[in-house]
Structures are given as C-alpha cells and as structure tokens.
Amino acid sequence: MTETAPDDSTAAADPLLRISDITIEYRTGRRRWTPAVRGVSLHVEPGEFVSLVGESGSGKTTLVQGALGLLPAAARIRAGTIAYSGVDVTGWNDRRLALVRGNYVGFIPQDPNTALNPVKKIGQQVIEAVRFNQPRSNKAAQYREAALSSLRTAGLTDPERVFQQYPHELSGGMKQRALIAIALAGQPKIIIADEPTSALDVTVQKVILDHLIRLQDDLGIGILLVTHDLGVALDRSDRLLVMRDGEVVEQGPVRQVLTQPANDYTRRLLDAAPARHHGRLEPATGVRTVAADAPVALRAHALTKTYQLRGRRPHRELRALDAADLLVRAGTTHAIVGESGAGKSTLASILVGFTTADHGTVQVGDRELTSLRHTQLRELRRDLQFVFQNPFTSLDPRFPVSRIIAEPLHAFRLLPGKQQRRARVVELLRSVALDESYLDRLPSQLSGGQRQRVAIARALALNPRILVLDEAVSALDVSVQAQILQLLVDLQAELGLSYVFVTHDLGVVRLIADDVTVMQDGVVVETGEVEQVFHAPQHAYTRQLLAAMPGTRLAADAR
Structure with missing residues (x-):
C-alpha cells in the first residue's frame, strides 16, 4: 500500500472517493460487536454532486466518519475498503490520514456552534x-x-x-x-458535508446550497451531501443513495429514483415528503370542514416586546415584536412562519403567558390574558397548552411516561384516585397512537417521534381548547414528521382543537394550516388564508420564502 496521499495523477482513472463493501461495527459489550453499516458501496466522481439520504439511525454519519478516519474508539471497520483517487486508505492511522483530510477531502460538519x-x-x-x-x-x-x-x-x-x-x-x-472556508483551506478535490443546512432557515439553506453548487461548477469539486431532507437531496443531486438500517436500499440518478423508486422504503419517504402533497391533510375520519363564521378562539393585538442587550456599550435594544396582530379561528390551524429572529417564538411565548409583552393584548375566548393575575393565568392554562420543539429536553428524563403524562392532573388536583388517573393516562396514550406498554418507559427509551407523541399527550391531559406548538416537528425525520402531522390533524377533527403552529417550514404549513402569518424582524408582513398567501403572495419577503422552499423536483413530480 502506498504511503503517499492521493494526487491528480490518478484522478482521471479513479473516482475521487470509492467506498467498497464497507462494514462498520460498534462495541456493545465486552466481546460483542454490532454492525451499524453493512456492505455499503458508493463513489463520487469529479464535479459530481451525490447525496446520501436516510433517517436517524440509518448509518449515514457512521459511514462518513469511517471514510474520514474519524470513527470513535468504540467503532471499527470490519470489512471493505476506502480509496481516494485509487489510493486505498483503509486502516491508515491518524498521522497518515492527515495527508488526506484537508488537502484532498474537506469536511463540513453539521453544527457550526460546536x-x-x-x-x-x-x-x-x-x-x-x-x-x-x-x-x-x-x-x-x-x-x-x-x-x-x-x-x-x-x-x-x-x-x-x-x-x-x-x-x-x-x-x-x-x-x-466559515466552516466551508475552513474546509476549502486545503484546496480539496472533494467535500463531504454532513447535514450542513439542517439547522438553517430555508433562505439561508438555499444560499449555502447554491454556493456549494457554484464550487462544484467553478472548481470541479466533488460533493457528498449527507442529509435527511429528501427535498434538498432531490433538488441538488446528480445521484442519490438511500440508506436504511445500515444498508443502501436504493441508488441511482435523481430522476430515476424520483419517478421509478424500486424500494418500498424509498416510496414511503417520497410519499411522506411535504413537497409531494398539494392541499391540506385530511383527518382519517373523513373530509374536514370549517365553518366560515367560526368564532375567534384567540386574538392578539398590537403586541410589542423589546429586550435590552446587556454587556454592550452603548446600551442597545432589540425590538423582538413590533405591534404584531394575530387572529386564530376556533377549530383551525394558524401557522406563524419566518426566519430565525423573526419574532415567532417570542410571539408564541407571550400567547401562553410565558413572556410578558411591553404593550398590546392577548384575548382567549372572552378573557383578556395580559391583565390576569398569576392564579387566574394558571387556571387559563387549562384551556391553553404549549408543545415545545425538543421533547427530549421538555420531558423529565427521570420520570416514566405514566408520570410525565399525569403531571398536569396532579398539578390541578384532577382525578384524585390512582385508578382514575391511570385510566386517563392510558386514554391519552391511545389518543396519540401509543399503548400501555409505554407507561413504564423513560424518555431515553423512546424514539424522537414517540417522545413528541408523549409531549402532545401531556398537553392534552387538561382537555385544552388551544395548543401552541413551537417547531414541534422540525427535529423529526420526514416519515415520523408525517405521522405526527397526521396525528395533529386527526386530534383536531376529533376534539375540535385550535392550533397555533410556529414553524420555518412552508411545506408543513401547506399540509396542516388554514391561515398563515408571515413575520420578518418582529413585524407581521403578511397574513391570510394559506391558499391565498401561497398562490398570490403580496409581500416580497413572502415570495422570497416560497422561492427558497426545497423539493421543487418532488413538487413537479407530484403534479
């Protein structure tokens, strides 16, 4: 095996990266090894954009770590080879792989904050x-x-x-x-990007991906993109590989995978993608109708919130909300969209009384929330519940599911009998499509979708009329996201719930919302019925958000 790093002399004959029949295992016991990647092969040619798609736990990141020599100590390559421009680097130690990382392959990790x-x-x-x-x-x-x-x-x-x-x-x-700049510092021939846009707003995501495409065109760089967003992968890639449970279950040119998927799992991913659907999801019980004269469930008027930025000279203020209005009709879903810093979460926090507005009012039914005392506000929360973005941090890791869901019942001294509370908890679990076997499980023993179902069940414990959901599906895989959205639609039809749904994903808005409010820099720039706003946006910022939506190939294929 050669001691030298890959160079241009072999590039014409060999792919920039070739992974052949690779198997990677993790140590799960003193003598036990469990495969996380099994017999995977892929290659990336010069100037080619290849995407690796799969849900959490599919083995995508493990495969990339193996290719870069960045596997943790508890992992090993059991079989297969990794070659850059024909140079087999399998088994190279970290010193030798330093000849490859940076000056041949650049790496863009997922989270720039870490x-x-x-x-x-x-x-x-x-x-x-x-x-x-x-x-x-x-x-x-x-x-x-x-x-x-x-x-x-x-x-x-x-x-x-x-x-x-x-x-x-x-x-x-x-x-x-800046991470891209670091990855480019060694003038690499190939860039491996692991979920580089998953935490970014849709417009920023578009800018980053547009730039990667320019680098591909201008410098002839090969790109391997790892992502769980099928819409992004299909829009940008030349070829696509779909992973599930450590194996590649489908691969081929994008058009082929999109129009003629050979694997059932690929078809399910395509069907679950928001861009594949036009119009609102319907409840499982049948077509949903909303009365034109539906009463107002929640109304916010002229809400303003300013924060003092500490540690700066001179002192500065941040206007998080600027005279924002919102009207939610009973039995409907009102989405609030915008980029990070638009004021969406501040508005949601004020609606449920977590944050106090400087000016303006919030009215729930016929009660004005902003003037209520603490005890009155607490009683109002029986009608108005909040579902957080990340259920893993909002669920107490020490408590089993049964205690988590029963918390509101204890707090409001409802159903004092143990058997009554247990029956109510089981009923709530079933309402979110979970059974009694989950009662004694801890949050760490649940998947992301199951944790979010438990969070929704807890929010429903007090029979609220309104749920405020802050990015409640943004951290979920596309198929799990589709399940949670359908669950919310079904619960709304069954219980007559009203939703305030905070999101940056316009594809999700189209699936579940009746009305939408678009925010920018704390200001409401547009509001109206979803069909009206999507098909005839009045504000330039709304048009910008719509133009940046991923999944144009998916949407075109669905028509």
Whole structure:
C-alpha cells in the first residue's frame, strides 16, 4: 500500500472517493460487536454532486466518519475498503490520514456552534487550517491572504470583517460559510458535508446550497451531501443513495429514483415528503370542514416586546415584536412562519403567558390574558397548552411516561384516585397512537417521534381548547414528521382543537394550516388564508420564502 496521499495523477482513472463493501461495527459489550453499516458501496466522481439520504439511525454519519478516519474508539471497520483517487486508505492511522483530510477531502460538519472554537477569531481558525494543509514560509502575511481568499471563496462578502470576528458575532449562515472556508483551506478535490443546512432557515439553506453548487461548477469539486431532507437531496443531486438500517436500499440518478423508486422504503419517504402533497391533510375520519363564521378562539393585538442587550456599550435594544396582530379561528390551524429572529417564538411565548409583552393584548375566548393575575393565568392554562420543539429536553428524563403524562392532573388536583388517573393516562396514550406498554418507559427509551407523541399527550391531559406548538416537528425525520402531522390533524377533527403552529417550514404549513402569518424582524408582513398567501403572495419577503422552499423536483413530480 502506498504511503503517499492521493494526487491528480490518478484522478482521471479513479473516482475521487470509492467506498467498497464497507462494514462498520460498534462495541456493545465486552466481546460483542454490532454492525451499524453493512456492505455499503458508493463513489463520487469529479464535479459530481451525490447525496446520501436516510433517517436517524440509518448509518449515514457512521459511514462518513469511517471514510474520514474519524470513527470513535468504540467503532471499527470490519470489512471493505476506502480509496481516494485509487489510493486505498483503509486502516491508515491518524498521522497518515492527515495527508488526506484537508488537502484532498474537506469536511463540513453539521453544527457550526460546536465545530467552531468560541474563543478564537474566525481568521485564526481559518489560518490554522491553511497552515496545516498548505505549508508555506513563516510569513504571517501569506497565511492571512490565503485565509482571506478562502473566506471569499466560501461566499463571505466582507472577509476582512469576518476575519476579525468571533463565532458568536456571526449569523448561522455566516458561521456555516466559515466552516466551508475552513474546509476549502486545503484546496480539496472533494467535500463531504454532513447535514450542513439542517439547522438553517430555508433562505439561508438555499444560499449555502447554491454556493456549494457554484464550487462544484467553478472548481470541479466533488460533493457528498449527507442529509435527511429528501427535498434538498432531490433538488441538488446528480445521484442519490438511500440508506436504511445500515444498508443502501436504493441508488441511482435523481430522476430515476424520483419517478421509478424500486424500494418500498424509498416510496414511503417520497410519499411522506411535504413537497409531494398539494392541499391540506385530511383527518382519517373523513373530509374536514370549517365553518366560515367560526368564532375567534384567540386574538392578539398590537403586541410589542423589546429586550435590552446587556454587556454592550452603548446600551442597545432589540425590538423582538413590533405591534404584531394575530387572529386564530376556533377549530383551525394558524401557522406563524419566518426566519430565525423573526419574532415567532417570542410571539408564541407571550400567547401562553410565558413572556410578558411591553404593550398590546392577548384575548382567549372572552378573557383578556395580559391583565390576569398569576392564579387566574394558571387556571387559563387549562384551556391553553404549549408543545415545545425538543421533547427530549421538555420531558423529565427521570420520570416514566405514566408520570410525565399525569403531571398536569396532579398539578390541578384532577382525578384524585390512582385508578382514575391511570385510566386517563392510558386514554391519552391511545389518543396519540401509543399503548400501555409505554407507561413504564423513560424518555431515553423512546424514539424522537414517540417522545413528541408523549409531549402532545401531556398537553392534552387538561382537555385544552388551544395548543401552541413551537417547531414541534422540525427535529423529526420526514416519515415520523408525517405521522405526527397526521396525528395533529386527526386530534383536531376529533376534539375540535385550535392550533397555533410556529414553524420555518412552508411545506408543513401547506399540509396542516388554514391561515398563515408571515413575520420578518418582529413585524407581521403578511397574513391570510394559506391558499391565498401561497398562490398570490403580496409581500416580497413572502415570495422570497416560497422561492427558497426545497423539493421543487418532488413538487413537479407530484403534479
């Protein structure tokens, strides 16, 4: 086996990356190894965009870690080979793989908040990558210029300013571009990107992916994108591989996979994608109708909220909400959309009384919420419940499911008999399509979708009329997301619930919402019925959000 790193001499004959029949195992006991990836093969050619798609636990990230030599100590490559431009690097130690990482393959991790060093300026971090991957003279000016060039190539329009900033001073999109700059510092032939846009707003996601495509076209870089978002993969890729339970179950050109999927699992993923559907989801019990004269369940008027930014001289204010209005009709779903910082979560928090507005009013039915005392507000929460974005952090990890769901019953001293409470908890579990076998499980023993079902069951314990859901499906895989959305639609039809649904995903809005409010920088820029806003948006920002929606190939195929 050669001791040298891959170079251009073999690039014409071999793919940039070829993984052949790779099997990766994790140690699960003293002598027991469990396969996480089984017999997977893939390749990436120069200038090609390949996407690896699969849900949580499918083995995508493990496969990428194996290709980069970044597997944890408890994992090993049991069989198969990894080759860059024909050079077999399987089994190379970390010192030898350093010849490959950076100056041949660039890596863009998922979360810039953990990948970037918070106490070092961006320029220092890019220079470190330049110095490691492109040894030069000791002249600091050369390293600085190379780092600035990498920042420019990554699409940062003011590289001199970004060079001097710390990560916390950058937006999510700018931090992700800084990671791209670090990945480009070694002038790689291939970039491996592991969920690089999953935490970004749809417009920022579009900008990042557009830039990766430009790098592919301008520099001939091969790209391997790891993602759970089928819409993104289909929009951007030349070829697609679908993973499930550690195996590739489908692969081929995008058009082939989209129009002629050979595997049932691929078909289920395609069917579950929001972009595949036009019009609202209907409840399992039949077609849903909403009366034109449905009463108002919740009304917010002229809500304003300003935060003082501490630790800055001179003192600055952040206007999180600026005279925001909202009207939710009984028995309907009203979506609030916008990018990070738009004020969506602040508005939701004020609606349920978690945060106090500086000005404005919130009215639930015929009661004005903002003037209520604490005891009155607590009683109102029986009608108004909140479902958080991340159920793993909102569910007490020490409590079994039975106690979690029963918490509101204890808090409001309802159903004092033990058997009565248990019967109510079982009833609530069944309402979210879970059975009694889950009663004694801890949150850590549940999947993401099951945890969210438990959170919804807990919110329903007091028979509320209104649920406020803050990004309640954004962290879920597409098939689990589809199940939760259908559950919400069914519960609404059965119980007459009203929903306030906070999201940045317009595809989800189209599936479940009757009305939508679009927010930008704390201001409501557009509101109306979903069909009206989607088909005839009045505001430029709304048109921008709609244009950035992933899944255009999926949507075209569904027509």
